Amino acid sequence: MYESSGDGWSLSAKTNGQMLLALYLRDLAGIQHAGQPVLCPVAPAVKPVAAAEVPEHSSAELKQEWQQWWHRLLRSDAAIEAAISPPHFHSFDDSPSLQRLLRAHYGAAFVWARSRQTECDARTRDHAAAGRWSLLEEMLRERGASRASHDGAPLSLTLVELPLAEPRAWFLEPGTVLLSHDLPRHETLFRSYLEPMVELLP
Structure with missing residues (x-):
């Protein structure tokens, strides 16, 4: 910082750990043109390997749920950070598709986000x-x-x-x-x- x-x-x-998590999951699930503002992909690139796990009929729902999460993060990340609560992610009970994605990939997302946060902090310095x-x-x-x-x-x-x-x-x-x-x-x-x-x- x-x-x-x-x-x-x-x-x-500064950087923002919750936004890092959200962006990782966005790219992992192949969610495109989501959120305002619409940000470009992360670097290093995250392969959209979880896209195959998302049923076609659920992809629009996942995108909408992700956008709602992103909007909350842009307004205030402190409350959201306290509410992530693995492994059940009950704060996402109203976003079932996003909740399933978090349950399946939170570990990898957390490790990726932590590494990127360390790198971003070093770049800030x-x-x-x-x-x-x-x-x-x-x-x-x-x-x-x-x-x-x-x-x-x-x-x-x-x-x-x-x-x-x-x-x-x-x-x-x-x-x-x-x-x-x-x-x-x-x-x-x-x-x-x-x-x-x-x-x-x-």
């Missing part, structure tokens, strides 16, 4: 050591100074780094950005995504 702040702004960068967050901090300083002159509230931006195959970023209101863990390595691309997002901060 990375945190920094200044006069009128604050920045944090690497970005900090290489000064890659300074570009974003400067954007926040400039925008914060502009807002302060108009009695604006302090800016707050949270980055959620995820192991995604494409170097992209997705803005979530009010002040969260999902981004590929490798995006900060591409300075020009990083700026092109984050600059307009900083302008959108309330």
